[in-house]
Amino acid sequence: MAGKSLQDLKQQVEGAAQEAVTAAGAAAQQVVDQATEAGQKALDQVAKSTQDTVDKTANQASEAFSGFGKKLGIMK
Template sequence: MANKGLKDLKQQVEGAAQDAVTAAGAAAQQVVDQATEAGQKAMDQVAKSTQETIDKSANQASESFSGFGKK
């Protein structure tokens, strides 16, 4: 009878350990997903900022170039 009790306890401990591993894996995946999303947002912002800078520079260059013949 004691052997059955130990077997049941072992199964409970193994089940709890497996649940903990599953929960930890899910939490780790959530952290990875959030980091990936944050990284993507940062890259999107860099791309937007870079494009705005390129557009402003192109406009300034165009305005400067068009002013050369008018003086």
């Protein structure tokens, strides 16, 4: 009878250990997912900022060229 109780206890401990490992794995995956999402948001922001800067610089260059052309009389 004692052998059966020890076997049951062993199974309970193994089950609890497996549940703990599963929970830890799920928590670790959640951390990875959140970090990935945060990283993607940061990259998206950098891309948007870079595109805005490129657009602004292109507009300024176009305006400067237009102004230069008007001064030289080759543009209206």
